[in-house]
Amino acid sequence: PHDAEIRKDVQTYYGQVLKKSADLQTNACVTTARPVPKHIREALQNVHEEVALRYYGCGLVIPEHLENCWILDLGSGGGRDCYVLSQLVGEKGHVTGIDMTKGQVEVAEKYLDYHMEKYGFQASNVTFIHGYIEKLGEAGIKNESYDIVVSNCVINLVPDKQQVLQEAYRVLKHGGELYFSDVYMSLELPEEIRTHKVLWGECLGGALYWKELAILAQKIGFCPPRLVTANLITIQNKELERVIGDCRFVSATFRLFKCSKTGPTKRCQVIYNGGITGHEKELMFDANFTFKEGEIVEVDEETAAILKNSRFAQDFLIRPIGEKLPISGGCSALELKDIITDPFKLAEESDSMKSRCVPDAAGGCCGTKKSC
Numbered sequence: 001p002h003d004a005e006i007r008k009d010v011q012t013y014y015g016q017v018l019k020k021s022a023d024l025q026t027n028a029c030v031t032t033a034r035p036v037p038k039h040i041r042e043a044l045q046n047v048h049e050e051v052a053l054r055y056y057g058c059g060l061v062i063p064e065h066l067e068n069c070w071i072l073d074l075g076s077g078g079g080r081d082c083y084v085l086s087q088l089v090g091e092k093g094h095v096t097g098i099d100m101t102k103g104q105v106e107v108a109e110k111y112l113d114y115h116m117e118k119y120g121f122q123a124s125n126v127t128f129i130h131g132y133i134e135k136l137g138e139a140g141i142k143n144e145s146y147d148i149v150v151s152n153c154v155i156n157l158v159p160d161k162q163q164v165l166q167e168a169y170r171v172l173k174h175g176g177e178l179y180f181s182d183v184y185m186s187l188e189l190p191e192e193i194r195t196h197k198v199l200w201g202e203c204l205g206g207a208l209y210w211k212e213l214a215i216l217a218q219k220i221g222f223c224p225p226r227l228v229t230a231n232l233i234t235i236q237n238k239e240l241e242r243v244i245g246d247c248r249f250v251s252a253t254f255r256l257f258k259c260s261k262t263g264p265t266k267r268c269q270v271i272y273n274g275g276i277t278g279h280e281k282e283l284m285f286d287a288n289f290t291f292k293e294g295e296i297v298e299v300d301e302e303t304a305a306i307l308k309n310s311r312f313a314q315d316f317l318i319r320p321i322g323e324k325l326p327i328s329g330g331c332s333a334l335e336l337k338d339i340i341t342d343p344f345k346l347a348e349e350s351d352s353m354k355s356r357c358v359p360d361a362a363g364g365c366c367g368t369k370k371s372c
Contacts, residue, residue: 037278054078057152059181075154079108151180230343252343268304
């Protein structure tokens with residue numbers, strides 16, 4: 001009954017209370033992100049205005065190497081991310097969006113033909129489903145049917161987060177990944193604060209304590225979470241600030257890979273071959289690893305296993321430490337560094353760097369404010 005009540009409140013909030021991004025009462029998702037590649041900026045500009053106005057995400061859930069992929073968007077809302085992804089996977093790929101708020105699904109479906117014609121596709125490669133992201137089986141989504149699952153500031157809205165992650169794992173192919181942005185809290189909050197209707201609707205009340213993600217991922221079978229980006233959230237609503245007290249919040253993007261346990265068991269040296277669309281010369285894989293074309297990089301066994309067993313396998317040369325790698329230049333190997341897993345630490349480092357640097361011309365995710 002408690003979960004059903006929360007679900008009803010969320011449906012009301014996103015179906016009736018919120019009509020556009022500007023209706024939000026906190027700036028939980030008005031965050032900047034790392035520079036956005038040109039091909040994604042162009043794809044964002046092709047999305048219909050009404051769909052863009054109904055965007056309530058907290059990050060950019062557009063991973064790399066998407067050509068011909070089958071992608072599932074959990075909590076697809078008005079469809080903005082689905083329509084961006086549909087351009088990038090191409091006509092041979094497919095994007096499915098699922099959302100529990102009927103009004104949001106109706107907005108998304110209204111523009112299927114518009115976007116198909118805009119992209120010059122012979123047929124639409126997008127499908128929208130009215131359903132629950134923790135009950136994908138009821139929506140007819142089969143085991144191991146998707147290459148990538150994405151989600152943008154939605155998992156926090158679901159009481160049973162383990163079930164959402166379990167379902168994502170089930171529908172992913174081996175080597176697939178869950179690439180998602182969400183809100184995390186610095187400490188556990190009391191139940192009366194967590195169930196505050198506005199806090200929940202604004203993506204704060206249902207936020208996961210950040211250390212819980214790794215525990216849930218391991219329990220389900222994912223490789224350890226890989227932190228991509230993180231931004232501190234400031235609550236500018238005085239009443240809500242009083243309610244949450246000393247708790248801090250961060251919006252963060254993680255990638256969770258469904259990899260087999262068979263793979264490199266030792267540290268490896270890898271070379272990025274280059275050529276991924278939008279990342280031809282440099283691939284920012286996560287907060288810890290950036291791969292430049294032709295450069296040798298030393299990686300831990302977990303990273304090596306992910307690169308070898310995922311859709312990125314063809315983009316890298318991977319060899320155990322000590323085995324000679326062919327290189328076309330005088331690039332030396334980078335030393336293995338400490339891995340950052342704490343989104344609050346990364347966000348603080350990012351803020352520190354921003355204060356010392358001139359902002360990138362690309363600005364935020366799409367050159368505008370983003371909303372949760």
